Amino acid sequence: MDNNMLEKYAYLSVKKGVNLQKGQVLLINSPVECTDFARAIAKAAYKEGAKEVVVHYGDQKLQRLKLEYASMETLQEVPNWLAESFNSYAREGCCAISISAQDPDAYKGVPADKIATFQKYRQIALNEYYNYTMANKIRWTVVSVPTEAWALKVFNNSNSEEAVQKLWDVIFKVVRLDKEDPIKAWDEHNSNINKTLEFLNTNKFTKLHYTNSVGTDLTIELPEDHLWLGGAEKSVDGLDFNANMPTEEVFTLPKRNGVNGTVSSSKPLIYGGNLIDNFTLTFKDGKVVDFTAKEGYDTLKELLSSDEGASHLGEVALVPYDSPISNSNIIFYNTLFDENAACHLAFGKAYPTCIENGENLSENELFEKGANSSIVHVDFMIGTKDLNIVGINKENKEVQIFKDGNFAF
Structure with missing residues (x-):
């Protein structure tokens, strides 16, 4: 890829993604295949006055x-130095950029319980870091570049x-680098999303009905x-940032015990390097009481039993079916892109910021208000071209929010 475009993308990630301020530490989480982009981000960050890039x-x-070869006991062990690196930098007010570019088939054939164990204990070890990001106590963003696999x-x-x-061309388009x-272009996009937010927040819906x-x-x-x-x-310090680049969604949290009925997936879900596809979930009083999956049943079972x-x-x-990523008609096998092509839900932890003053509430206070708590937060796609949502x-x-896959207002 042309170095000028890579540097342009890195600058956008630093400036519009995390809105890095002079003197801040930037923490980058990157696949080894993406070293060129990680270095470009580091260069852009230092030019913007970063104290250090880790x-x-x-x-x-x-x-x-x-x-494949380590014992289950070993997979439960996360080195203190690794956990403390993430957790301590979050405590100190870093910014964080994650490059999402995994091989969707990387762990194909690996037992689901081994993947789930590794994922679970890493989430527990880095829980403080994840809490800081989900409560917007630090500014963070997820971006992506192609890898061969x-x-x-x-x-x-x-x-x-x-x-x-081809993947570069699509990514550059959906992150507006074209x-x-x-x-x-990002300022205008954010402004358009704000109009949707104003409608939803003004109406204060008590329920949503999906069919x-x-x-x-x-x-x-x-x-x-x-x-x-x-x-x-x-963020809690009042600075703007874009947590996902690209992003087309507006989102909130459900009442923990207030979900009932059945929902079917509309796109594959990659979890822990394994594919889950064509699955259905049945909820009663907020909890999954039954599920099916044509592919990845065991992986889904392990995910649902994480805690x-x-x-x-x-x-x-909510994401309209008629949106840039959806209109590409590409299944990306990458949640960053697929979740911004379709309405979706997420298993696990709720964003505290989706409750008024939630970033200042304790875990128990959030729970009392109906927010779910978990060590996981995993998005899965349910949007279709005929999806209807009534608020x-x-x-x-009753107010029609979605009709035939798109906003009705």
């Missing part, structure tokens, strides 16, 4: 060896070079003090 590299091939999964009829170039002024032709018939209650967020968010909160929902997100407000009046 990079943690992940190697899926090396990790697969560990998953990922690109070949997405464009499986192309050779390596063609597949990577615009003359990407920063201005479509593939089996979804789901009612989701919303907590009284819920807030819809999306686009640019604010008590993993079988409840923590996020409700019910405090006066018990």
Whole structure:
């Protein structure tokens, strides 16, 4: 990839993604295949006045060896130095950029319980760091660049070079790097999302009812003090940042025990390097009481049993079917992109910021208000071209929010 474009993308990630301020530490989490982009981000950060840039590299091939040969006891051990690196930098007010570019088939064939054990104990060890990000106590963003394995999964009829170039072209378009002024384009995009947020937050819906032709018939209650967020968010110090680049969603949290009915997936879910596809979930009083999956049943089972909160929902997100990523008609096998192509829900932990003053509430106080708690937060896609969503407000009046996959207002 042309170095000028890579540097332009890195600058956008630093400036519009995390909104790095002079004197801050930047923490980068990157696959080893993405070293060029990690270095470009580091350069952009230092030019913007970063105090220091710290990079943690992940190697899926090396990790697969560990998953295959290490004992279950070893997979439960997370080195103190690794956990403290993430947790301590969060405590000190770093910014964090994660590069999401994993091979969707990296852990294919590895026993689901070994992957789940590794994921669970890493989440526990880095829990403080994840709490800081989800409460917007630090500014963070997730971005992506192609890797060969990922690109070949997405464009499986192309050779390596063609597949990577095609994925670059799509990524540059959806993060608005094809615009003359990407920063201005992001400002306009965030402004448009704010109009949707204003409608949803003004109506203060108490329930959402989802239906479509593939089996979804789901009612989701919303907590009284819920807030819809999306686009640019604010950290606790009042600075704007974009947590996902790209982003097309608006989102809030469901009432932990207020989800009932059945929902069907609309896109594959990659969890822990394994594929879960064509799955359905049945909820009663907020909890998954039954599920099916044509592929990845054992992985889904392990995910749902990560802890008590993993079988409840923590996020409700709306994305129009007629949107840039969706219109590409590409399945990305990457949650950053696929979740911004379709309405989705998330297993596990709720964002505290989706409750009024939630970032200042304790875990128990959030729980009392209906927010779910868990060590996991995993998005899965449910949006279809015929999805209908009806909102019910405090006066018990029904308002059409989605009709045939798109916003109806």
